[in-house]
Amino acid sequence: MRKLTKLGAVAALTVALSSGAALSQEMDGITIGFLPGVVDPFYQVMELGVNAAAAELGITVITQIPPTWGVEVQTPILDAMVARGDIDYLVIAPTDKDQMVGPLQNALEAGIKIITVDTFLGDGDYADGPVTFPLSYIGSDNVEGGRISARGLAKAIGGEGKVYINSTNPNVSSVEGRAIGFNEVMDNEYPDIEVIGLDFNLDDMNTAVQQTAATLERVPDLAGVFGTNVFSAQGAGTAVVNAGLGGAVQVVAYDATKFAIEQLREGVVSLVLAQKPFDMGYLAVSFAAADAAGVTSLPVRVETGFAIIDIDNVDDPEVARFIYQVPE
Amino acid sequence: MAQPDPEAAAKAEFAAPKTRSTTDQIILSIIQVWAGVFLAILILVFVISIPLVSGSSVSFLTVRNSQNILVAITPILLLGLGQTFVIISGGIDLSVGWVMSFASVISALALREAYNAGLALPLAVVVGFGTAVIGSGFVGFLNGVIIAKLKVPPFIVTLGMSFIVRGAALLMSENTTVIGLPRGVRDYGNESLLYFIRGEGGGFYFFTKPEISGEMLRRMDRIISYPVLVTVIVVAISIFVLRRTKFGRHTYAIGGNREAAVRAGVPVDRHIIKLYMLSAATAGIAGFLSMLRFTAGSAVIGDPLLLSSIAAVIIGGVSLFGGSGSLVGTVIGSLIIAVLTTGLVMLNVQSFWQFIVVGAVVILAVLIDQSRDMIKNKIETR
Numbered sequence: 001m002r003k004l005t006k007l008g009a010v011a012a013l014t015v016a017l018s019s020g021a022a023l024s025q026e027m028d029g030i031t032i033g034f035l036p037g038v039v040d041p042f043y044q045v046m047e048l049g050v051n052a053a054a055a056e057l058g059i060t061v062i063t064q065i066p067p068t069w070g071v072e073v074q075t076p077i078l079d080a081m082v083a084r085g086d087i088d089y090l091v092i093a094p095t096d097k098d099q100m101v102g103p104l105q106n107a108l109e110a111g112i113k114i115i116t117v118d119t120f121l122g123d124g125d126y127a128d129g130p131v132t133f134p135l136s137y138i139g140s141d142n143v144e145g146g147r148i149s150a151r152g153l154a155k156a157i158g159g160e161g162k163v164y165i166n167s168t169n170p171n172v173s174s175v176e177g178r179a180i181g182f183n184e185v186m187d188n189e190y191p192d193i194e195v196i197g198l199d200f201n202l203d204d205m206n207t208a209v210q211q212t213a214a215t216l217e218r219v220p221d222l223a224g225v226f227g228t229n230v231f232s233a234q235g236a237g238t239a240v241v242n243a244g245l246g247g248a249v250q251v252v253a254y255d256a257t258k259f260a261i262e263q264l265r266e267g268v269v270s271l272v273l274a275q276k277p278f279d280m281g282y283l284a285v286s287f288a289a290a291d292a293a294g295v296t297s298l299p300v301r302v303e304t305g306f307a308i309i310d311i312d313n314v315d316d317p318e319v320a321r322f323i324y325q326v327p328e
Numbered sequence: 329m330a331q332p333d334p335e336a337a338a339k340a341e342f343a344a345p346k347t348r349s350t351t352d353q354i355i356l357s358i359i360q361v362w363a364g365v366f367l368a369i370l371i372l373v374f375v376i377s378i379p380l381v382s383g384s385s386v387s388f389l390t391v392r393n394s395q396n397i398l399v400a401i402t403p404i405l406l407l408g409l410g411q412t413f414v415i416i417s418g419g420i421d422l423s424v425g426w427v428m429s430f431a432s433v434i435s436a437l438a439l440r441e442a443y444n445a446g447l448a449l450p451l452a453v454v455v456g457f458g459t460a461v462i463g464s465g466f467v468g469f470l471n472g473v474i475i476a477k478l479k480v481p482p483f484i485v486t487l488g489m490s491f492i493v494r495g496a497a498l499l500m501s502e503n504t505t506v507i508g509l510p511r512g513v514r515d516y517g518n519e520s521l522l523y524f525i526r527g528e529g530g531g532f533y534f535f536t537k538p539e540i541s542g543e544m545l546r547r548m549d550r551i552i553s554y555p556v557l558v559t560v561i562v563v564a565i566s567i568f569v570l571r572r573t574k575f576g577r578h579t580y581a582i583g584g585n586r587e588a589a590v591r592a593g594v595p596v597d598r599h600i601i602k603l604y605m606l607s608a609a610t611a612g613i614a615g616f617l618s619m620l621r622f623t624a625g626s627a628v629i630g631d632p633l634l635l636s637s638i639a640a641v642i643i644g645g646v647s648l649f650g651g652s653g654s655l656v657g658t659v660i661g662s663l664i665i666a667v668l669t670t671g672l673v674m675l676n677v678q679s680f681w682q683f684i685v686v687g688a689v690v691i692l693a694v695l696i697d698q699s700r701d702m703i704k705n706k707i708e709t710r
Contacts, residue, residue, distance in 0.1 A: 040504060067498070170680065200679045204632040205622055207669065210400040214673035217393055218382050234622060242518055243392070244545030259505045259624055266514065266623070326502070 030292045031060045032285060033087040033112070035078060037095050037119065038069040041257045042277050045324045046117065049281025050091060057289045062087060071099045082107045089288035091281070093118040097173065101131055108133050115287055117280045119174070126300040135291060138283050138302045140275045142174045145306055146181025146228075149252050151189070152271050152308045153224045156250040160192035161223025164215050166232045168203050175228040178254055182226050196222070201232055208235025209242075216243050224250040227269070230260045237268035256309055256323050264311060272309040274322035279304045352707045359700040363644055363660040366693060370664060374671035381675050388674060391524060391549045395556075397670055401662040402559045403428065406614035407630070407637035408644075409566050410607030412658045415641055416570075417603050418583040418650025419482040423471060423490040424611040424637060427464045428630025430497040431615030435460035436506035436625025443510045453516055453620070460616035461609050467493055468608025472601030486604075497627040506625030517620030520550035521557055555617040562613060567655045579603065583650030640665055643693040645700070664693065 034050050036043035047063060054061045064081060066073045074095045081087055090112050094100035101121050104114055114134040122131030124141075153163060165182060167175050179198060186193050196219055201208035208231065216222055216239060225240065227233025233253030240249045246267050253260045256274035263269045287298055307322040314320060358365065374388045387393075407424045414421045439456030443449060467489060474485045498504060523533040525540070526547040540548065552560075570576035578599050581589040590596050611630070619625050644661030646653025668689060672682045 039498065067495075197673075197676055198679060199673060199682075202632050203628070205626070205629060206400060206403050206618065206633070210396060210666065210669055211673050213396040213400075214393075214670040217390065217396075217670075218378075218386050218674045218676065220385075231626075238518070238622065239396075242550065244548050248546070257505070259507045262507050262623075266511075 029058055029060070030088040030288065031062065031086050032288050033081045033090045033092075034061055034063040034281075035074065035081065035090065035092045036065055036117075037074070037093040039065045039067055041324045041326050042118075042255060042275070043093065044326045046093075046277035046281035048326075049278035049283075050285050051281075052278075053282045053285035053289075057285065059285060059289060061285070066095075069095055071096045074100070075103045078103050078107060082110045082112060085110075087112055088292065089113050089115065091115050091117055091284040091288065094121055095119070097121055097123075105133065113288070113291065115284045117284050118275075118277070124301065136284075136287055136298055136300050136302065138280050138287070138304060140280075140304050140306055142177030143181035143184075144303070145254060145273060145275065146178035146183075146226075147185045148181075148306050148308065149178065149226055149254060149271075149273050150182040150185035152273065153226060153250055153252045154186070154190045154193055156252075156271060156310075157193070157223040159190060162194050162196045162219055162221060163224040163226065164196055164212070164219070164222060164236075165198040165226045165228065166208050166212055166236045167198060167200055167228040168232055170200055175254075178228045179226075193223075201235060203231070205231050205235040205238075208232050209239045212236040212239035213243065216240070216245065216249075222249055224252070226252045226254075228254055230255050230257050233260070233269050234263055237263060241268055256307075258324065258326070261309070261314060261323050264309065264314060267311075270310065274307040274309055274324075276304040276307070276322060277324065352710070355703065356707060359703055362696060362700055363657055363664070363693070366696065367660050367664050367667065370667055370671070370689075374667070374674070378671070378674050386674065388671065391526075391551065393670065395520075395549060395551055395553065397663070397666045398556045399553055400666045400669065402555045403614045403618055403630070403633055404636050404640050404665060405559055405659060405662040406562065406610045406617070407633055408640040408658045408662055409563065409655065410603075410610035411637055411641050412644075412646055412653060412655055413566075413570065413579055413603050414482075414607045415646050415648060416583045416650060416653050417579050417600065418586065419475065419600070419603070420638075420648075421471065421486045421604060421607045422483065422634065423467070423486040423493060424607060425630040425632070425634030426490040426493045426497070427467055427608050427611040428615040428618070428633065429627050430467065430493045430630075431460040431464045431612035432619045432629050433497045433501040433506055433615075433625040433627050434463045435612075435616045436509060436619045437500060439513070439619075440506070440509055449510055449512050452510070453513070456619065457613075457616050460612040460619075464608040464612030464615070465605050466608075468605035469601060471608065472604035475604065476597040476600040482604075494627070494631075501625055501627040504627045507623075509619075509623050509625075513620055514623045516554055517617065517623070518550075518553060520553040522551040524549045524551055555621060558613065558617060562610060563655065563659060566610075570655055575599075575602075580651060583652075585651075636665055637662075639690050643690060643697075645697050661693075664689070 036046060050061055064077045066077055090107055094116055097120060108114060116134050116137045118139045120137045121134060123129045124137050126132050126134050126137060165179055167179055183195055186195050197215060199211040201211060212225060225236040227236050230253050233251055237251040240246060240251055250270040252271040253269045254273050256272045260272045264272050283302060290298060307319055309319055378386055378388045407428060411421055411424060435456040438459035439452050442455040443452040471485055471489050474480050475482045519537055523538055525531060525544060578594050581594055582596055582599060586596060615630060618629050640661035641658050643664055644657025646657060668686055672685060
């Protein structure tokens with residue numbers, strides 16, 4: 001709450017002082033706009049990375065976080081940031097790989113260089129793909145995350161058995177990619193593992209419990225569940241524990257929020273896949289600074305990778321640093 | 329004192345005309361409980377088809393399945409409960425989903441703070457419950473006052489309020505999820521009144537969870553979990569209030585004919601405020617229970633439930649134009665939705681088809697309900 005209030009104050013202040021501030025910043029150095037996808041722990045950790053790099057490099061950051069996910073919400077905020085006229089670089093997580101191309105092209109024409117984080121434009125290949133105007137993409141691919149989740153789950157269940165996927169919505173590219181990568185690895189690398197189904201809980205944890213409970217009735221020898229986000233995994237894990245199968249049926253959760261880690265410690269989920277949002281934010285700002293300083297050889301695509309957290313390594317500082325620690 | 333007109337009118341809704349042929353009487357009694365018949369048919373379809381499709385060892389009629397379904401309907405039913413009162417009175421409350429999220433957040437914060445301040449866990453849970461009911465009741469009070477006193481349409485007031493409440497819930501929940509609840513909260517949301525262990529060394533256990541592990545744990549069913557128990561109590565009280573009290577009769581009267589209710593001396597404005605408070609409070613209880621169940625306060629938990637809860641009310645035969653309907657109908661409507669979800673997953677129906685089937689059943693149910701009214705009118709005007 002404190003954080004949001006602070007953001008509000010900063011926003012009000014920037015509006016009030018916009019003309020004067022813009023002048024002084026031009027002399028001090030560059031200004032970066034940061035526009036993530038939605039207010040959630042993943043992007044809040046990314047914001048920490050952005051702010052850390054900005055503080056080290058003496059860069060001003062203007063942050064705007066959309067309250068809900070979607071092109072209709074993100075575009076007006078983007079347009080308002082462009083209209084300010086003082087932003088040199090924009091670090092953005094586009095909420096749609098196709099629909100955000102136009103609005104971002106407008107930003108480019110207004111003289112703002114674009115770096116995409118977490119999500120990309122086009123097919124994410126800014127060298128030879130359909131969209132090439134952004135400087136760089138920094139993130140971890142959802143399909144690859146699905147693959148790594150599959151390998152983690154396969155290892156946990158001993159390479160054989162039946163597994164089930166519980167996902168949120170059919171039309172969201174991130175969770176869709178995770179399921180695709182998961183299925184691909186199970187099909188190609190683990191002949192003894194069968195994916196017995198995929199259900200959509202429509203972002204309703206209660207439905208996730210019900211669907212998983214029904215699946216456990218249908219497939220009593222189920223070995224594992226892949227929850228494509230924290231809430232799907234939490235719902236699935238609740239059904240598993242209430243069926244007396246905690247520990248016997250392995251549940252993988254995507255994204256290492258503190259809630260996911262709490263559920264890991266409670267035994268509701270057994271594996272947590274962590275992305276590296278702090279690194280994404282930190283790198284994006286560093287790239288902007290390097291570009292402003294005249295560095296020309298920046299990679300157009302950086303994969304920040306994943307960490308798998310389980311109950312055995314959750315207290316290892318080397319692993320625990322990937323938990324999404326958001327200050328309260 | 330003479331009985332005021334609208335109350336008599338509301339009673340006439342249930343009073344059967346004196347003379348009627350036997351066939352008419354049979355038809356009338358069937359359409360009276362049609363939603364129950366529909367539910368029974370649905371269950372029968374799943375009982376027969378599931379072993380055929382998913383293997384003979386899979387059965388729809390198990391103790392565990394019945395409990396899974398009961399747990400699944402608790403939030404839908406609690407949201408639908410207050411909504412039933414509001415819709416019978418001719419209004420609508422579109423804020424219940426978000427009020428549930430709001431209650432989930434504030435009750436989690438209150439429970440956590442109370443526990444950290446040194447209160448024993450059961451007392452902290454009570455504090456959480458009180459916060460949920462009072463906090464959401466206050467939101468309902470605002471809804472009611474704006475609707476009744478300032479004469480703004482309920483559709484607009486509750487829609488606007490849902491945005492306000494959503495913002496408040498997001499502001500108060502650090503990062504959309506309130507975590508760090510004391511250990512043991514999970515038991516309140518997931519343990520039950522009764523335990524039954526199937527097979528060898530099994531049997532019934534009351535109140536305390538048997539000390540077992542491993543393979544036996546798998547054979548244990550939780551019967552009447554605490555969220556279900558709370559919901560049953562709330563439902564029973566609500567049915568009594570709607571059927572047997574002046575409060576209930578006034579609700580029907582306002583929905584049937586508001587002008588007549590005013591003339592008959594029903595305190596319409598005050599009653600409407602109470603109805604929206606009731607609707608928000610039952611949504612608050614739903615938020616509180618989900619907080620216990622998932623051991624976290626979530627600012628988004630109730631959003632997806634609004635439409636399911638309204639669907640349950642409509643399937644149950646409550647008229648969107650107000651004046652008629654019953655809570656038993658809403659209970660059956662919720663059951664139909666939950667039975668469908670569980671049954672279709674057990675049939676391994678592809679998820680896209682599940683959407684189509686659920687949508688078709690909702691429309692079918694309302695169609696049957698409308699034809700019921702037609703048949704009823706025809707017979708009664710004979």
